[in-house]
Amino acid sequence: MSRWFFVDGSQGLWNNASAAIAMPTSVESGKLVAMVAGGMGVLFLHFMRTRFIWWPFHPVGYVPAYSWETTRVWFACLVGWTFKVAIVRYGGLKGYTVARNFFYGLILGEFGIAGLWLAMDAFAGKSGHTVMP
């Protein structure tokens, strides 16, 4: 069974709670300031996004920007974005539609192989075998 869910995560929850009960702390102003600053940052991104067509950043991007998954996939996203920009700029619509078949194949191949291994491991009882990030 997953050690994170059943041991570390659940124990961390109650360890934090028991520590807060045993040794209560006052409100930390730095964390409140950080919350307000984050909210203001999203409002700023929303303001720019809705008023300037050249503004490239979406406020939704602020949410997953600092997450565990993003630390694993940001480079793949950067490479994909770079290829798309280059293909559209230099290949136009024709280049885009031709290249799209190749990238559909990449997506299909990655998810298809991951699914194949998932099914084989499930039937074989193999554990701890991860293909996806």
Next chain:
Amino acid sequence: MSGNALSQPGHALSDPVQETAPTEPRHPLTLRAAVIGIASVVFLSVAAPFTDLFLQNSELSGNHLPLGPMLVLIALIVIVNGALQLLETPLGLSRQELLFVFCMTLVAAGIPTFGLVGYLLPAVASPMYFASPENDYASLIQHHIPSWLIPSSPEAVRQLYEGARWFPTWQLLSSHTVTER
């Protein structure tokens, strides 16, 4: 850029969705889309805890683009719509129906694991299972938790972590339990 313009006959991209779909777009909430979506959700609700929490293989419900909903979508496009295209029937699932099923599985995939149950079950069981004189859960935590929120049977808590002999599959795979790691 129009999707229809990219998938006209003769185009390099063979599109089983567009080629088998009827000319007039169907309403996305068709009965067959709902049935397929519910069946897919039931499948993922069983498969995701088994693979994500128990076997700990590639996560069906993890990541920003979960594997489980993508596999369902790929299966519907490649296998179902592909087969219907080969049979030259107009019964293929439309884009709207595929999107409807994908959204259903996308919302539901996380609930049995990362979204809710994966945290909820250990959270209500661990104050009893891991209680010790060192962490003092008995005096600090347990009396704050309503009785209806936690399992009343210590045996049920033990079986959650160590396996239950009455469940053959669990017994068969009980070498993976956390206590034996």
